[in-house]
Amino acid sequence: MAPRKKGRGKATGAMLEKFQKKGQIAVQVPAGARGPIAKNERLFKERVTYLVRHFIDVHYKSWSEVPKQDKEEIYARILGDFELDWHRHEDQACIKARMAYSFRSIKFHLHKLYKSYATKEEARAHPPEEVAMPIWEKCCDLWETEAYKIEEDKNMIEFYKRTRTRANSSWWVTPACEELYERMKTLYADRDPTQTSREIAEEVFRKVMGSKCGYMRGLGNSVIPIPSPSSRSYLVTQLTQEVERYKSKLKISEEKYDTLQNNVTTLMFQLASYHEKIDLLWSERNSQENSQDETLP
Numbered sequence: 001m002a003p004r005k006k007g008r009g010k011a012t013g014a015m016l017e018k019f020q021k022k023g024q025i026a027v028q029v030p031a032g033a034r035g036p037i038a039k040n041e042r043l044f045k046e047r048v049t050y051l052v053r054h055f056i057d058v059h060y061k062s063w064s065e066v067p068k069q070d071k072e073e074i075y076a077r078i079l080g081d082f083e084l085d086w087h088r089h090e091d092q093a094c095i096k097a098r099m100a101y102s103f104r105s106i107k108f109h110l111h112k113l114y115k116s117y118a119t120k121e122e123a124r125a126h127p128p129e130e131v132a133m134p135i136w137e138k139c140c141d142l143w144e145t146e147a148y149k150i151e152e153d154k155n156m157i158e159f160y161k162r163t164r165t166r167a168n169s170s171w172w173v174t175p176a177c178e179e180l181y182e183r184m185k186t187l188y189a190d191r192d193p194t195q196t197s198r199e200i201a202e203e204v205f206r207k208v209m210g211s212k213c214g215y216m217r218g219l220g221n222s223v224i225p226i227p228s229p230s231s232r233s234y235l236v237t238q239l240t241q242e243v244e245r246y247k248s249k250l251k252i253s254e255e256k257y258d259t260l261q262n263n264v265t266t267l268m269f270q271l272a273s274y275h276e277k278i279d280l281l282w283s284e285r286n287s288q289e290n291s292q293d294e295t296l297p
Contacts, residue, residue, distance in 0.1 A: 026040060
């Protein structure tokens with residue numbers, strides 16, 4: 001096996017401990033995204049990778065096969081470390097997407113390490129430090145199955161098909177890419193002759209490029225794709241938005257009711273004050289009439 005290159009090594013969480021002394025760490029996830037931006041982005045990614053590496057069994061074939069209980073334990077740890085709202089769609093999608101990515105990345109590097117040995121016996125005898133021997137053996141069992149090897153070869157072929165070829169130090173632009181570009185230009189010019197609206201440009205881009213399951217082409221993994229009207233996630237999103245609208249209307253109605261109730265209470269106090277004044281004036285008038293009657297012969 002070739003000697004490893006010297007690098008910065010695995011994250012130990014020293015920076016996280018420094019920030020945790022001040023409380024939870026702020027993380028910003030924009031609307032419509034499932035990835036953090038700007039401040040503490042790298043710290044968030046390193047922490048999630050650390051938790052997945054040390055608290056999730058990596059012998060499962062895919063992230064979807066990891067038990068729900070194991071995932072929920074990591075969710076709780078992340079929510080305890082960072083200022084994220086689990087009930088916000090973007091924050092929840094950010095946590096789930098990053099954990100899945102970290103799991104795949106760890107499995108990729110472990111498989112790469114496994115293949116670096118000359119024989120499978122040698123690979124089995126040298127598990128990584130962070131992986132227990134029973135887990136490493138289960139991983140090796142998975143990688144040595146015929147079904148996994150066939151799938152690996154298939155994925156490799158698809159990768160090379162998608163890889164762009166180079167010639168004369170420049171990238172070739174395929175006819176398909178030119179066609180997509182011309183379609184976007186035409187649609188954008190039809191819908192916005194001034195070509196100044198960013199929202200229309202994004203709508204045209206999404207319409208032309210389309211989307212795969214859970215992925216928006218051309219916009220990266222951090223963008224939450226717009227679900228199709230027939231999908232369950234679309235219905236959930238629509239219902240969630242309706243609930244939020246009803247909550248907003250209910251809040252406005254409650255505020256109006258409180259204002260009316262305060263106004264009615266104020267009017268009742270004023271009315272009671274007027275009644276007291278009227279009773280007092282009436283009593284004084286009766287007293288004056290009685291005194292005049294007594295003075296008459």
